[in-house]
Structures are given as structure tokens and as C-alpha cells.
Amino acid sequence: MVKWDAVKEGDSVTPMVKDPIKRDEIIAYGNAGGDTNPIHMNEKAAEGAGLGGVIAHGLYNMALVCHMMTNWIGKDGKLKRIDVQFRGMVRPGDRVTSTGKITKKYVKDGEKCVDIDIVQEAKTPVASGTILQFEKVDAATTEAMTRQWLKGGDNLLFEVTKECSTEIEKDGKKLKRKAMDYKIWRVQSSILGSATAVLS
Amino acid sequence: MAEEREKYKEYVGRELPPGKPYAVTADAIKKYALSCHESDQDYLDGKVAPPAFTSVYTLKSLGGVVAAMKGLVKNPLMILHTGQAYEYFEPIHPGDELTSSGKVVDVYERNRMLWIIVDAVATNQKGNKVSGARITIGVRPGGF
Numbered sequence: 001m002v003k004w005d006a007v008k009e010g011d012s013v014t015p016m017v018k019d020p021i022k023r024d025e026i027i028a029y030g031n032a033g034g035d036t037n038p039i040h041m042n043e044k045a046a047e048g049a050g051l052g053g054v055i056a057h058g059l060y061n062m063a064l065v066c067h068m069m070t071n072w073i074g075k076d077g078k079l080k081r082i083d084v085q086f087r088g089m090v091r092p093g094d095r096v097t098s099t100g101k102i103t104k105k106y107v108k109d110g111e112k113c114v115d116i117d118i119v120q121e122a123k124t125p126v127a128s129g130t131i132l133q134f135e136k137v138d139a140a141t142t143e144a145m146t147r148q149w150l151k152g153g154d155n156l157l158f159e160v161t162k163e164c165s166t167e168i169e170k171d172g173k174k175l176k177r178k179a180m181d182y183k184i185w186r187v188q189s190s191i192l193g194s195a196t197a198v199l200s
Numbered sequence: 201m202a203e204e205r206e207k208y209k210e211y212v213g214r215e216l217p218p219g220k221p222y223a224v225t226a227d228a229i230k231k232y233a234l235s236c237h238e239s240d241q242d243y244l245d246g247k248v249a250p251p252a253f254t255s256v257y258t259l260k261s262l263g264g265v266v267a268a269m270k271g272l273v274k275n276p277l278m279i280l281h282t283g284q285a286y287e288y289f290e291p292i293h294p295g296d297e298l299t300s301s302g303k304v305v306d307v308y309e310r311n312r313m314l315w316i317i318v319d320a321v322a323t324n325q326k327g328n329k330v331s332g333a334r335i336t337i338g339v340r341p342g343g344f
Contacts, residue, residue, distance in 0.1 A: 028235045029235040029236060031235070032232045032235035032236075032256075035255075037277075038277065039277060045277065049278065050340075058283075059252070060235075062252060062284055063252035064236065067236060067237065067238055067252070070251060075242075079288060080288060081286065082285065084285070085282065085283045086280075086283060
């Protein structure tokens with residue numbers, strides 16, 4: 001729970017990371033939320049509508065943002081207003097991260113308020129595998145690797161998911177070499193918006 | 201970017217057909233809270249609705265944007281929900297009966313898509329305003 005006296009403009013809201021979204025979760029949200037539009041519930045219908053498969057409800061993505069906000073605000077405060085634009089489609093397998101930053105801190109009608117800018121990013125897995133680790137993996141290396149494998153991808157994120165070892169054959173001999181499992185994500189904004197919270 | 205408004209002006213101001221009042225139950229709150237991975241026990245126990253629950257009664261108690269746009273939106277599968285805003289006035293509890301009323305406040309064409317903006321207000325059984333909503337819908341080419 002956050003206190004109004006303890007925050008300042010520029011501070012971040014505690015982010016909320018949602019593990020890769022499952023199709024079942026989208027269907028469960030559609031049933032609970034009362035929006036069973038086939039583009040969310042039925043793969044064939046979504047493909048027929050030119051979407052290339054089911055997409056999560058914008059309101060589901062917004063619910064994840066609301067969850068982040070209420071967790072951060074705590075029981076003694078309240079969410080007063082939220083306004084979002086759904087900027088990108090979120091699909092099964094995407095990992096969604098909601099974030100917020102305080103843009104204004106003020107008192108209005110006796111309430112201790114903060115305005116928040118909201119950004120939610122969806123990361124879509126586009127490649128994964130195991131590669132030998134020839135050198136230390138730093139930011140420049142991963143950027144170069146990402147560029148090499150996926151040309152023209154401005155919003156790509158390279159992530160080492162596990163340090164491991166693998167066997168290679170050289171001159172008829174099996175050798176053990178350090179390796180790493182990696183994943184490459186395409187990153188896009190799924191939500192941009194703002195909110196106003198009253199804090200205790 | 202140029203926006204085409206003139207040919208859609210007859211739709212602006214249309215009231216959305218009101219639906220039946222939405223009776224809030226603890227089960228509906230629990231189911232919704234679970235579906236969006238809420239961790240607050242009060243939401244999971246269905247004692248009070250999380251803010252995002254507004255989507256449920258706004259959708260259920262409105263007759264539908266498509267009905268208000270009869271003759272304009274030809275293929276509902278081409279509709280994309282592109283924005284949503286809420287303002288909160290009172291918390292929602294089981295036993296509340298919520299009625300929403302909505303009105304089309306803007307319709308225009310931009311970037312080959314049709315944009316429809318709807319404002320909605322929900323009141324409870326005491327006549328108190330509990331929430332306001334602004335819904336933005338984009339209809340893709342071929343859908344209007």
C-alpha cells in the first residue's frame with residue numbers, strides 16, 4: 001500500500017507482469033465478462049475476420065492494468081478514473097507487462113490525488129533456441145544477435161532464459177560447451193492511457 | 201488526418217436501447233475476479249467488485265452499440281474495441297441493481313476506419329450514479 005506523502009512525481013507504480021496468456025484464460029474472461037465475440041473465443045472465426053487467430057479482449061488487458069493500480073493503491077485509497085486506448089492486439093502466448101508513472105501529485109476537494117501515465121507492453125515470442133556461448137553476453141552482443149536474426153525488427157527483445165551446456169562434435173569427438181537458451185520477443189504497446197488515484 | 205463526419209451525423213445523439221437492470225451477485229464478482237487474476241481477497245470472495253467489473257454491467261445492461269448503429273455496421277466481426285474510459289463514483293456490491301444508459305456522442309471516418317464513440321452512465325437501485333464510461337469502437341474496412 002502506497003502513501004500519498006511518500007510518493008513524488010516521476011515515481012513508478014509497482015509493475016504487474018502477466019505470464020504468457022493462454023487461450024483458456026481469454027475464453028474464461030469472455031465468459032465471465034459477458035463478451036463472447038467469436039474473435040476472442042473461436043480460432044476459425046478470428047481467422048475468418050482477418051485477425052490471424054484469436055485476440056485477447058481489450059477489456060481483459062485493461063483489467064490487468066486495473067489490477068496493477070488497485071494493488072498499488074491499497075484498500076485505503078481508490079481508483080478514481082482510468083482512460084485507455086487499446087493500441088495493439090494481444091494473443092495467446094504473449095507476455096504482458098503493465099507499468100505506470102506518476103505525472104502529477106495534488107490535492108483536490110480534500111482528496112490526495114495522483115495522475116498516472118499508463119503503458120502496457122505485450123511481448124510476442126518470435127524465436128527461441130539454444131546457442132553456444134562464445135563470449136560474454138552483454139547488451140551490445142544481444143542487440144547485434146537480434147539484428148542479425150530478425151532484420152528490420154526495431155522492437156525486438158533478446159532474452160537469455162537459461163544458462164546451460166550442450167554437446168558438439170568436433171573431429172569425431174563429443175565436446176561439452178557452455179550454451180544458453182534464448183527467446184526473442186516482438187515488443188509492442190498494447191495499452192496507452194492515464195489514471196487518477198486517490199491515496200491515503 | 202481528414203475526418204469524414206457529415207454523412208454520419210444522423211447517428212450522433214442516438215440513445216442506446218436500454219437493457220434490463222443488471223443484478224450484481226457475489227458469484228459474478230468472484231468469477232470475474234478470477235478471470236482477470238485478481239489477488240485481493242475481497243474481490244475473490246465477491247464482497248466488492250474490482251474496478252474493471254464495470255465492463256461487465258456496462259456491456260450487459262446496454263442494448264448494444266450495433267443495435268444503435270443499425271444499417272451502418274454491417275459486419276460485427278469487423279468491430280475492434282479501441283478504447284475505454286471509466287470514472288468511479290461508488291463501489292459495487294452484491295445485491296446492487298445497475299442500469300446503464302448510453303448515447304452515441306461521435307461517429308466519423310478516419311484512416312479508412314469508422315470510429316464510434318459512446319458515453320454511458322450506470323446508476324444503482326437507489327438512483328445513485330456509480331460509474332461513467334466512454335467506449336471507443338473502430339470498425340475495420342468492409343465492416344461498414
